[in-house]
Amino acid sequence: MYRSLIRNSARQLASARPIAARRFAAHATPQPFNWEDPLNAQSLLTEEELAISETAEAYCQERMLPRVLDAYRTEHFDKKILEEMGELGFLGATINGYGCAGVSNVASGLITKAVERVDSGYRSGMSVQSSLVMGGIDEFGTQEQKEKFLPGMAKGKIVGAFGLTEPNHGSDPGAMETTAKPHPTKEGYLSLSGSKTWITNSPIADVLLVWAKHHETGKIRGYLVERSECPPGTLETPAIKNKNGLRASLTGMIQLDECPVPEANMFPDVEGLRGPFTCLNSARYGIAWGITGALEDCISRARTYALDRKQFKGNPIAKYQLVQKKLADATTDAAFGTLACVQVGRLKDNGEAAPEMISMIKRQNCDRALWNARTLQEIFGGNAVSDEYGIGRHVANLFVTQTYEGQSDIHSLILGRAITGIQAFV
């Protein structure tokens, strides 16, 4: 009873296409292996996507890379970079209209990867702008909000920040304390009070998407706070300095003290954690892509070093088994991670990506990138301590990517819940 099916399909297949001949002919000339794309993920891309990827990589390597070492040392973020990204169509790239590029989620992932190949901090700045703020507005905003903010943000002229995490509420944003009450004096305005922390871009942001509990429902709502409209003393965004990682991105707090926000700046329909989680989901998707870029850069740097560095009878250290294993491990994880990103991107384009899929690729890709980057760093021996080799910067950055937008353990529990049907957060 099992039999007919396979025979049938076999027959169909056999009649339809002479695979075997082609296949075995191909065997005769073994295919080359490309360590930079070991499982040929390129074969899954459209021509447009390939073109976008090439452009993005060229820009990032030629224009961004030369700036990053100094930026990291001095914790400086060059705001011009957002404008350059805007010119190239990187910002809000999946959005249709409003001057956005309207590309596929895979293309967007490739852009993200190109940026993070240079530095996770630059990618963070872009992610916040694109996924968290522009994505949020496009998804949940009114037509007026979209038209007001998206075109300028797409150009990188208006800088966005996303205020969810609070000093006492990281993994558990539902317990946030920031509130939106009726403004005591200004008609048609709400008054926002509370404190947000670890907010990328906040010190330079023009528009801050702040999540706060609405006075009537106690439910979380999203508010677009425009810095230029805030009276003195109602909005402060002090920078947080002396960071251990992501030093090429700006991080700060958002301190709201009875800050007046027009009711028209509230997202109209979305309530509860669905709003911020949808935005985060999109950003996490970008992180999963991005960090494969950082990992690939670590591989490339470690490989070059291992080929150049000679120890013991003039052998390049690339000849030693313990070194080769590190390279093999990292290359494998980069290749597997990339395929997973492409797959989720395709599903996302079709509206078929479950949020847990994104938890899965964000968690795994970040964990593996970090683990491998650290292992590759060992190849540099004592030289790893010099920031000139770049790998220490990636290691420090990647630790942060593992902890933000869902710390790795939190994503483990999200997956555990999806697998077992039981939550284990508490």
Add this chain to the structure above:
Amino acid sequence: MYRSLIRNSARQLASARPIAARRFAAHATPQPFNWEDPLNAQSLLTEEELAISETAEAYCQERMLPRVLDAYRTEHFDKKILEEMGELGFLGATINGYGCAGVSNVASGLITKAVERVDSGYRSGMSVQSSLVMGGIDEFGTQEQKEKFLPGMAKGKIVGAFGLTEPNHGSDPGAMETTAKPHPTKEGYLSLSGSKTWITNSPIADVLLVWAKHHETGKIRGYLVERSECPPGTLETPAIKNKNGLRASLTGMIQLDECPVPEANMFPDVEGLRGPFTCLNSARYGIAWGITGALEDCISRARTYALDRKQFKGNPIAKYQLVQKKLADATTDAAFGTLACVQVGRLKDNGEAAPEMISMIKRQNCDRALWNARTLQEIFGGNAVSDEYGIGRHVANLFVTQTYEGQSDIHSLILGRAITGIQAFV
């Protein structure tokens, strides 16, 4: 200069398809997550492949699974299983003609996965028949050899074995000692002498593809040794018992003592390690697929146990964080590994798969399956020691899959060589 490209492609894309609307509509109804196929690899399969997979899974669960516990305990291999596989078209499934199914490499992988979901030993028996022997004959054999052996092997009536590894030469088959000399008495015959070990199916094999060094060239050539034609004392295939794993498959030696083999049974053209390595490459591809089936079975068994088993205030242990993390890790690796298999299968169909790609997925999938199976086994606590739960059997099997057809470290060095251009075997 970077700019136009993206804008162009964006324009093209925007005009071509209204993705965004569809995408965001989809957001409104979040997609479900399926722990059995977390990244929706099914979406990558053709209808034929899905149908083949369903048939194979049904047969394996209904017909093979009930036999495995006893087979494993007693180290017994039911030869009838090969015939059943033959009836279903599992054997040599990618070969065109000769009664073979001629399916895609992905379909073949799905069959392999279904079999190994039950037991790696059954899959080993099938792999040897299909990939190593039938594949070898189809690739390198003469037309006469193909017509003589393939139809019977496809039916499972003729059982094959593959003799490469020798007692003193495992990872380094190029140093093999088995030789093929002119037969002292039989004209047109070669005389094979030497010893092969860890040969799956050898005790019951009808035809043994033996690799031996040719007396004239010193190069490795392939010979089809037919048991029925061997004079007494020239071919012995003693079984190796008391194995730690793969106990549902038969393993033995091949001892050749001036065994006469007609010259017509030699592969005509292929010389050196290219012959056996091509066969192994194909088998390794099957292993990479197969063990994701074993891992998925471990996940399923551990999940069920964790939901059923209650400890501490009546909580199912699935509620505990340390348990959920194990499930999340395993599920992730299974999902990533499956995507990599699909990708390499597609490339293989197009003649674009490099051997190192197969080293990569064989190594990674085996390593991760073993690691995760062991970790999942911890969930069973003391009960894991009982063979009724099945997971201990998978763990023992998976260790063997990690060591055969290229021990994990050897594949690391194959990858290391491909990445660096330098060999580190010695």
Add this chain to the structure above:
Amino acid sequence: MYRSLIRNSARQLASARPIAARRFAAHATPQPFNWEDPLNAQSLLTEEELAISETAEAYCQERMLPRVLDAYRTEHFDKKILEEMGELGFLGATINGYGCAGVSNVASGLITKAVERVDSGYRSGMSVQSSLVMGGIDEFGTQEQKEKFLPGMAKGKIVGAFGLTEPNHGSDPGAMETTAKPHPTKEGYLSLSGSKTWITNSPIADVLLVWAKHHETGKIRGYLVERSECPPGTLETPAIKNKNGLRASLTGMIQLDECPVPEANMFPDVEGLRGPFTCLNSARYGIAWGITGALEDCISRARTYALDRKQFKGNPIAKYQLVQKKLADATTDAAFGTLACVQVGRLKDNGEAAPEMISMIKRQNCDRALWNARTLQEIFGGNAVSDEYGIGRHVANLFVTQTYEGQSDIHSLILGRAITGIQAFV
């Protein structure tokens, strides 16, 4: 203000002993490194302990080792081994009087290590007899109970078993269901009913220390059930076969169906989990020691194999970096684990060992022994599947040691509670 102290002590030390001269003289002739005792733990042992260790090792290697392969294959436990151990003073070795040896806890650990160097199953049989049952009687029994059971148990003539774990209650024994009620017909007797599982030695035990909830208090009490006194049908101890590990030890259930036990066979004072946990603590201490023996045997076997096995240009595989790293890792963990055992043994002799210390060394030594044994097993390549090499048996056994007497995760939570003051079991 900090200063004087060091100067003072320095002065004292300088006057007290001319260390430096001796030390630097010693430098001139570098000390040898002994891979079998890398950190010279021997230097911490008394002469008696060294002598005991040598005797135990000699007996185990000469008399026990030759029996283990067959025992493991056939799941047979030779009861005579307990008698031999009894003759040598291995049983209840730390107990004073009753024919027991009365040795230090370190000496006892060394005996345990010698036994487990051969097989964890043999050590399990001994641990149950010594630590769980004899130790329990010596600690909690009445004088009459001690005199009745201990001398025969010390000789290995009376075999003990320890019944705590139940089919539905493993990590959480406080929820046990076995009860002790007044016997309906026999005056002065309690009636025990319930079911225990995974009980080492149960099928051959003469006396079974069963923990059950007392009808009056609901609290757990200990009862010495004598098989010879049990009416037919009230005590069954069916063996559990087809185990994945510990196959050289006997395992079974204890099924009590209104089994009459004289009140005089109840432990007089101890109530609640303190009783069984004290016994387990002592057994766990033995496991921590024992598995270092198993690990050392794995190291020795892997080292020998790596030196004998030649691959690639005739090099012993011991020459390869990836092999050496595995040996270095394992040797380090064995050395560190041994020092920890000696330290806890000394503290135990002085009544200064906290139970959490034993959780720490049991967990760590089991986890590391298992991890390293698995890694060393990789050195054997395909040959690892043969049980003749012995390492597969250790790997299978060590997995069980990780899960019994406190699964590794449970000990993590015991330690976590001790470190944080907060319990995380539920």
Add this chain to the structure above:
Amino acid sequence: MYRSLIRNSARQLASARPIAARRFAAHATPQPFNWEDPLNAQSLLTEEELAISETAEAYCQERMLPRVLDAYRTEHFDKKILEEMGELGFLGATINGYGCAGVSNVASGLITKAVERVDSGYRSGMSVQSSLVMGGIDEFGTQEQKEKFLPGMAKGKIVGAFGLTEPNHGSDPGAMETTAKPHPTKEGYLSLSGSKTWITNSPIADVLLVWAKHHETGKIRGYLVERSECPPGTLETPAIKNKNGLRASLTGMIQLDECPVPEANMFPDVEGLRGPFTCLNSARYGIAWGITGALEDCISRARTYALDRKQFKGNPIAKYQLVQKKLADATTDAAFGTLACVQVGRLKDNGEAAPEMISMIKRQNCDRALWNARTLQEIFGGNAVSDEYGIGRHVANLFVTQTYEGQSDIHSLILGRAITGIQAFV
């Protein structure tokens, strides 16, 4: 024949001391567990050692800790710290005479641990002064050299540096290129030329112990280069800035250009790598101790954070299983590592420590400290990126300790050679 021994020893022991009574009495009052010293390593210390440890810890916490955050941020090393250490007797503490404290190797280790509990950079500065330079002079110097340098170095008035590693020769110092030739113009002087890098303290060092190949023998010899005596342009010691770790210590190069060094400043007898390796061995012993201090500080900081930080229904995150496991793992490794240090210290005092023992504890303690510090860092979530929590600094430092004075893989191969008798460096 095995029997008598144990019985005898048992008898002796039984007569000698009534252990059991004491032991079981102790059981009645279970001992407390101290997470800061889980296996009671304190019980192994002498009173003097305890006193020294307390003094050192008090100084480091009260005087050094307040300076480290700023020092790390600004890559500034306060030279006064060496003088303070000198006043307290920390420098060259195991040396007898010359104003040194002459304490045991364990006491010296405790001092090192106290310093590295604050920062690995401070410990590095001290190690170079004490172990590498003072230790080298004391071991290999002439009486005149000792009297000239040691008293001032013990006070911290003369700062030392140790020049072994060269830009192209790290793990393989035997291939060094620095040479000592007869000085072309200055009688009785040698002329040193070459370049050393990653030299701790070099920018401020007064005396630099430089290893160079002697022109006559081609063998490596040690030379004491006094900065004050070097003509302009013959000695440069530029600082290396922008380090990824150890930023509280000074690092630089040593550039020698025909630098004249009096023959009297050459170590008289020692030739080849034995000289620098003896010094390194002593320093590595200190590192093994020191990093347990850094790890313990990470544990303490993570524990405090986990108890203070509340997420999900107001629970401190210390309540979550995934957090407790991290704390349990780290605490275990710190405890095991400390015992190993004490043991090797005692053996060192007796001239019984093999160099491979030090490779073992240096490698293991560094590897485990780094792994655990990174894992503990995850507990801090996003807050880990702030340098105020201190743990990121330890993580960055510990990576360097893993790579210097023998990168971890090199020590693996040193151990592998000691275990197998075969070198695998090339």
